[in-house]
Structure formats: C-alpha cells, structure tokens
Amino acid sequence: MAKDILLEIGLEEVPARFLRAAMNQLLDKTVKWLDDSRLTHGEAKAFATPRRLAVWIKDVAEKQEDINEEVKGPSRKIAQDETGAWSKAALGFARSQGVDPETFTFRELSGVEYIYAQKSSVGISTESIVAEALRNIITTMTFPKNMRWGTHDFKFVRPIKWIVALWGHDVIDFEITGVHTGRTTRGHRFLGSETEIAEPTLYLEALRNQHVIADIEEREAMISAQIAHLASEKNWHIDVKEDLLEEVLFLVETPTVLYGAFDPAFLNIPQEVLITSMREHQRYFPVLDEAGQLLPYFVTVRSGDNRSLDIIAKGNEKVLRARLSDAKFFYEEDQKVQIDTALAKLENIVFHEEIGTVGDKVRRIRQIADQLAVQLHVTPEQATAVSRAADICKFDLVTQMVYEFPELQGVMGEDYARKAGESEEVSRAIFEHYQPRFAGEASPASLTGALVSIADKLDTIVGCFSIGIIPTGSQDPYALRRQAAGIVQILLEHQLSLTLEQLFDIALNIHQNLRNMKRSYDIIRIELYDFFGLRVKKLLSEHLRYDVVDAVIASGFNHIGSVVARGHDLMKVVQETPDFKLTIESFGRVSNLAAKSSGVAVQPALFIEPAERELYASWQAATTEYRTLLAANRTAEALALLSSLRPAITAFFDQVMVMAEDEAVRENRLALLAAVDQDIRSYADFSKLVK
The missing domain is CATH 1.10.3210 (Hypothetical protein af1432)
Structure with a gap:
C-alpha cells in the first residue's frame, strides 16, 4: 500500500532571496532519489516560508520495483578466445553488471553474436532506506551562503531548529546536529504555537490553524487579492513589481496588506527617488494616480493578522519619514555641487x-x-x-x-x-x-x-x-x-x-x-x-527559423539593419512561395561549381552557347540594380530581382556543358557562375536552408 512522505526542515529566518531556489532544490533532490531508487510515486510539491522548507510526496510505493532485465555485452568474438575461455573484456563486463560469467547467454544481432547478462534484483522496502535518504538530501543541499552553529561542523543556510519527517502515520527516525525528527512543527512565531502533524495530508491545514500559509501559490494569491481590493477601494494604482512581490512573498507566513501615508511635501523630490527609497529600504509598494504620478501613500505586507493595523501603519510611517528625510537631505546637498567639481572627482574613481x-x-x-x-x-x-x-x-x-x-x-x-x-x-x-x-x-x-x-x-x-x-x-x-x-x-x-x-x-x-x-x-x-x-x-x-538565421548570418552581419531585413524577407519568401525550393536548388548548383573557378574574369567573347550568353546578359542587367537595392536595405526587392535569374540559370545547366574539354571555355563558364554566385552569397548562403 502506498503512503505519503512529508519532510519539513524548521529553521531560523532564512533570507527571502534564498528561499525559492532552496525549495526547488529540496523538491528536485527528493524526486530524484525516488526515481533513482525505483520508487513509484504520485504528485510532489514543495513549500517554503521564512522559517521552513518542506516537501510532500504523495503515494510513494512501499517497496522498490523488482529488476529483471537483460544487458547486452561485447560480441562473442571479443568475449571468448579460441579455447572458449572468457576474455578480460567479458570478465570486466561481468563485474560491472554484478553477475557470474557462466550465466551469460548468446544472441545474434545483425549477423553478429553478442553475450547478454541476465540481471534480477528484488526491491527492498521504502521504510528501510527512507531515513538515510532524507538525511542525505538535507545534508547535501547547497546555498549561496552557509552558517555553522554551536560546536557543529555541519553547514546550512540557517540553524536547523526542528525536523518533521513522516512516512504515512509513522515518524522517520534520524537526527542532524542533535535535532531529532518528529511530528511536531511550529506555527507563526507570535500568533501560533507548536502543533503535531498526524500524517502528511493534514500538514497544510495544521499550519493554517497556526497562522502559517505554507503554500507559496496560496500566499501569493492572498497578497495579490488584498492589493487588488485595496486599489479598487481607494481608486489607486498600486505599482507591484514582480521582483519585490517575490521578495515579500518569502518574508511573510500569513500575509496581511495594509497602507500608510507620508508627508506630501516630500513629493517635491523626484518620484523615482521616493519610489526607490520605499522599495529598496522598506519593501513598500508605491501608490500612483491614473497619470502615473506618485501619491503620498504606500502599501506594505505584514506577517500576521489584521489586528492593530493602525499601530503597524504608524510605525511604518515613522520609519519611512526618516528614510525620506535622508533622501531629501541628499537631494538638496547634491544640488550644491557644481558639475565641473563632480567631474573632477571622477579622476579618483x-x-x-x-x-x-x-x-x-x-x-x-x-x-x-x-x-x-x-x-x-x-x-x-x-x-x-x-x-x-x-x-x-x-x-x-x-x-x-x-x-x-x-x-x-x-x-x-x-x-x-x-x-x-x-x-x-x-x-x-x-x-x-x-x-x-x-x-x-x-x-x-x-x-x-x-x-x-x-x-x-x-x-x-x-x-x-x-x-x-x-x-x-x-x-x-x-x-x-x-x-x-x-x-x-x-x-x-x-x-x-x-x-x-x-x-x-x-x-x-x-x-x-x-x-x-x-x-x-x-x-x-x-x-x-x-x-x-x-x-x-x-x-x-x-523571430526566424534557425536555417534562415544561419543562411543570412553566413553572408555577413556587418550592417545590422541589412542582416535583419534579409532574414525577415527570406523567411517570408520561404514560407509563402512553394516553388522557392527550385530557386534554392538552382542557386545551389551555381555555388557548387563556382567554387571550382580559378578567379579569372568573364570574357563574353568566349561564349559559345546561347544559354550562357543569356545568363550573362540577365546577370549584367540585374547586378547593378541588385547591389543598389541591397545597399539601400531594400532587401525584399533585391531578393525578387535575384530570384528572377532562376530561368536563365536553369536553361544554362540544361543546355551548357560547364566542364568543357577546352580549358579556356571551361574557365570562362566557371567565371560566369562565380560572378553570379558572388551576388547570391551577398544575400544569403542558400545551401543552409532546409528545403
């Protein structure tokens, strides 16, 4: 019968900036252990407040899945010598799989005979391994900054005060730094008390009764709803930045939104200064009017219920007044300094x-x-x-x-x-x-x-x-x-x-x-x-397909506007013109042979076939305008003009033997293709497109 696992690490207050990563780490490590241990399980969820990290895994199997698998080894030719004795390769394979070589079987695969090892293992009970596993999960967690406490060498983000570890109704027994596991957790530091968790499914409700909202999604929804209600009630726009909301979320266990006011005289200071002071020093949300101008109010979140909010607000107002007075002093003093004087000080930084x-x-x-x-x-x-x-x-x-x-x-x-x-x-x-x-x-x-x-x-x-x-x-x-x-x-x-x-x-x-x-x-x-x-x-x-990006980048990105325009126009043509693949193929044939050119100039007098004269004439008629369009960043028109060469290119390859026996004729035809290819490659390397 499957049971739930609950692990809660009770701590001294953890800095808010560490908590989400720590919560996710605890969840990932626990799930990985279950998967690596062949323990099937249901939904896994993690929780965090300033004083706790927790993970709850539903429906964990009572024992590991049994193993019965066949592992392919080296070929029989490598595994045995002429006398039939096992080679070093076979013996090494046997050791790595934990089997006796005499249990090997042989099977043919694609005409080659291989040895196979039969592996089987009976799964052991979850109860017998869970204590060591959870202890190892906790002791191997990492944090940006750690602490040591008492006489212990163990380091953690903050001192561990209690540990709840449950396997269904039963306590999972282990200890860390003298703290033994149990089923007793602690509620809100001032509003709650200790309480026992009978089994994992009762965890969230037991904490809620002790004024702790452990689920971060529930806590965030409460904060957002209270802020929205206050904004609607007062006809305010409360500026909620995600990074500040994230920090506040991990500063409280039971959130209650309240507001306070400050002296409107401070509004003579640029509002960016006031907003920054409120956010950075006090973790307050600023209040704006419909035009985005700061109003002389602030919104904050306390960790507690709604009792004595007026007293809490006055205390926050007093602290903020001191902060804004400092800002006002700095602002006024700064204006007394001449710009040239300030510039001279830069020489010392x-x-x-x-x-x-x-x-x-x-x-x-x-x-x-x-x-x-x-x-x-x-x-x-x-x-x-x-x-x-x-x-x-x-x-x-x-x-x-x-x-x-x-x-x-x-x-x-x-x-x-x-x-x-x-x-x-x-x-x-x-x-x-x-x-x-x-x-x-x-x-x-x-x-x-x-x-x-x-x-x-x-x-x-x-x-x-x-x-x-x-x-x-x-x-x-x-x-x-x-x-x-x-x-x-x-x-x-x-x-x-x-x-x-x-x-x-x-x-x-x-x-x-x-x-x-x-x-x-x-x-x-x-x-x-x-x-x-x-x-x-x-x-x-x-914005673009990877092959289109590779194609235009290959032709250069010295001019940013050009490469972006070429990319978007090429993408549009590739998506909207079904027969453009024929143009890509014709450009590819040009590029493949152009690579063989020795670099000589085109000599029209050496043309023999009408098709090569036609390609040269078409290219001559287009190249100057094409380059002008490309230089002017009129890339859609440039691509259309370049694509218009396709009929002449197709006729050239249908009617002209490029690799003629006469060296001069052959080199001249390759030179013509190289000239055309130079224009083609100035737009994109079309060979990189997935047709």
Whole structure:
C-alpha cells in the first residue's frame, strides 16, 4: 500500500532571496532519489516560508520495483578466445553488471553474436532506506551562503531548529546536529504555537490553524487579492513589481496588506527617488494616480493578522519619514555641487586598474561619440549636444543620492543637469545613455542619447576585450553580452548607417591612442566581430527559423539593419512561395561549381552557347540594380530581382556543358557562375536552408 512522505526542515529566518531556489532544490533532490531508487510515486510539491522548507510526496510505493532485465555485452568474438575461455573484456563486463560469467547467454544481432547478462534484483522496502535518504538530501543541499552553529561542523543556510519527517502515520527516525525528527512543527512565531502533524495530508491545514500559509501559490494569491481590493477601494494604482512581490512573498507566513501615508511635501523630490527609497529600504509598494504620478501613500505586507493595523501603519510611517528625510537631505546637498567639481572627482574613481579611471572612460566616450556623430553627418547643433552629453554623462556617480541608490544613476544625472541649466536634450541624454539596461527595455529615444549610449557600451566592451576579459560560459562580470545586445538594438531601432567594423575601428583606435593595449588590434577586432555575431544570431533566432538565421548570418552581419531585413524577407519568401525550393536548388548548383573557378574574369567573347550568353546578359542587367537595392536595405526587392535569374540559370545547366574539354571555355563558364554566385552569397548562403 502506498503512503505519503512529508519532510519539513524548521529553521531560523532564512533570507527571502534564498528561499525559492532552496525549495526547488529540496523538491528536485527528493524526486530524484525516488526515481533513482525505483520508487513509484504520485504528485510532489514543495513549500517554503521564512522559517521552513518542506516537501510532500504523495503515494510513494512501499517497496522498490523488482529488476529483471537483460544487458547486452561485447560480441562473442571479443568475449571468448579460441579455447572458449572468457576474455578480460567479458570478465570486466561481468563485474560491472554484478553477475557470474557462466550465466551469460548468446544472441545474434545483425549477423553478429553478442553475450547478454541476465540481471534480477528484488526491491527492498521504502521504510528501510527512507531515513538515510532524507538525511542525505538535507545534508547535501547547497546555498549561496552557509552558517555553522554551536560546536557543529555541519553547514546550512540557517540553524536547523526542528525536523518533521513522516512516512504515512509513522515518524522517520534520524537526527542532524542533535535535532531529532518528529511530528511536531511550529506555527507563526507570535500568533501560533507548536502543533503535531498526524500524517502528511493534514500538514497544510495544521499550519493554517497556526497562522502559517505554507503554500507559496496560496500566499501569493492572498497578497495579490488584498492589493487588488485595496486599489479598487481607494481608486489607486498600486505599482507591484514582480521582483519585490517575490521578495515579500518569502518574508511573510500569513500575509496581511495594509497602507500608510507620508508627508506630501516630500513629493517635491523626484518620484523615482521616493519610489526607490520605499522599495529598496522598506519593501513598500508605491501608490500612483491614473497619470502615473506618485501619491503620498504606500502599501506594505505584514506577517500576521489584521489586528492593530493602525499601530503597524504608524510605525511604518515613522520609519519611512526618516528614510525620506535622508533622501531629501541628499537631494538638496547634491544640488550644491557644481558639475565641473563632480567631474573632477571622477579622476579618483578607478573603472579598472588596467583600463583607467572613470575620468579616462569619459574622455574615451566623448571621442567615440564625436566620431560617431561625424560618421552620421549630424548637424553642428546636434554634434555639440552629443559632445556635452558625453562629457557629463557620468558626473552623478559621485553624488550622495547615487552612492545611496546606485540604480538611480542617470535618473539623478538628468535631474541635476536640468537644474544646473543644461539643455533638455543634454539632460535627457544623461538618463538615456544607460538604456537599454536590460532585455526588453526601450532604446534611447533621442539620437544624442543613442550615440552616447553606443559610445559608453562600446568603450566598456573594447576595453575589456583589450585586456582579455571576454565572456565565457556563465562568466560575464561586466555584462558585456547585455551591452553588446544593447548596441545592436540601438543600431536597429534608430536605423543608423553604422557598421560593426566602423564601430570597432573607431573605439580600437581611440583606446590605442590613449592607453597601451596589451593585445593585438587585429585579434581583438576578430574577437569583437565573432562576439557581436552571437548577439545578432540570438536576436534573429527570436523571430526566424534557425536555417534562415544561419543562411543570412553566413553572408555577413556587418550592417545590422541589412542582416535583419534579409532574414525577415527570406523567411517570408520561404514560407509563402512553394516553388522557392527550385530557386534554392538552382542557386545551389551555381555555388557548387563556382567554387571550382580559378578567379579569372568573364570574357563574353568566349561564349559559345546561347544559354550562357543569356545568363550573362540577365546577370549584367540585374547586378547593378541588385547591389543598389541591397545597399539601400531594400532587401525584399533585391531578393525578387535575384530570384528572377532562376530561368536563365536553369536553361544554362540544361543546355551548357560547364566542364568543357577546352580549358579556356571551361574557365570562362566557371567565371560566369562565380560572378553570379558572388551576388547570391551577398544575400544569403542558400545551401543552409532546409528545403
């Protein structure tokens, strides 16, 4: 008869950021043990609160499944020598399977005779192995940070205070650090008490009676419903960020939503400052009106019931008032500092010991941004704005507000610059140059912000590559992948006529002129191109078939707008034009033979067959316009023009013997195919398409 298993690890309060991963780890390890042990089971579910991790497995079999299987070994020719004695290979196979060689059987498979081992094992009872298994699961769990307590050498995320371990109605007996298993759990620290769990199915209800909601989905639903009710009642928009909701979810055992207020005078401070202070320091949800403007209220979640909420609210208001007073002080003090004074302090902040200070970085950003402006032929007024924005884009890093809240860099720079008399375009660009900061965020709206953003990100990437800091696997300490993806996004969304090679050369030359680069310019350039290629491929793969992505990437991605447009237009034609596979086949025949060309120029005088003259004439009529269309990023028209060569290509292969005996004629025909193939490959490598 199947029984349920319940394991609860009672702990001192665990940091909220550790709990979900720890809960999932406990679940995964328990399920893996059951599966590896051949123990059938039903649904498995994990639970977590600040003071506990738990897992409940339903309908676990009372014993392991019996094993009766046949395992194939080496061939008989390898397993036995001429005398019939077992070889080392056969004996090794027998040891690995735990069987006697004399029990081997022989069977023919595909004309070859192999030895087989018959394995059988009677399953043992779950009860006899579960204690050791659960103890091992707990003691092998890993966490970002561990603690030791008392005189124990054992490390865990927080000290273990109690353990509930049940096999149906029975306690599973083991101990860790002197804590013995039992059926007694603990409720809410203030509202509940100890209670016994008779059997696993009663676990959630027993805790609920002690003011603990162990199921995280139930707890989250309670929080969301209470917030929604409050918002409807007050006609508020309560801004609930997922990361903050996740943290609050693991800070409480019984959630009760409440609200408080703060002095409206604080609204004179930029609302980003107030919101950040509320979220980061107090874990409060800000309250906004319909226009998205901050209201002088906050929403929080207590771990407890709804008694004395007015007292709890007043206590939170008192703490928040102190926090906002600090923010107000920082904000006012920061405005007393001149921008030039702040910039001078950047010379004392090291960006990287091998790359220089933040002041050095700003000078490189200015030069890169200026050259980008030149390449794009912007107006003199625009160029002046780009230079000024680049010069002061990092000045707010030395302000007290950004020191307290690093996530406000750019936000405070924009506000302080505007108050210091900088133009709206320059002020806004200080904020925008950090965009996009993460996947899904918008690019800078202004061209000034876009150019300074590219310059900043490009400087970081080139600087890191120049000293050998290149992302590998999961290691990317300077978020270079994200910054490269940001550059690609900006180039695409602003439709900037800048190629990757232009960007690399501008930045590399500036780094080379302003500092000693330890690595080769050419090697870094190749590495940068490959690195950005992966970002472009990832971007395309979000929307296009893998073979289409491979095809257009193979023809180059130096111009981001071109490769994206080629990819989307090729995808559309492949999906919507059934006979396009014939075009792909004809392009493939051209490419296969073009590879044999020696590189000589086409000589029309050597044409003999009408079909080769026709192909040459068709190509000549199309190539100039095709290249013009491709350069103008009119890729759909370019592909249509390229595809129009198919009839002439088909006739050529039907009527012309390419590999003629006359060497001059043969080379001329191969040269013609090579010329056509050059245009074909400038669009895509069509051989990579799955027909």
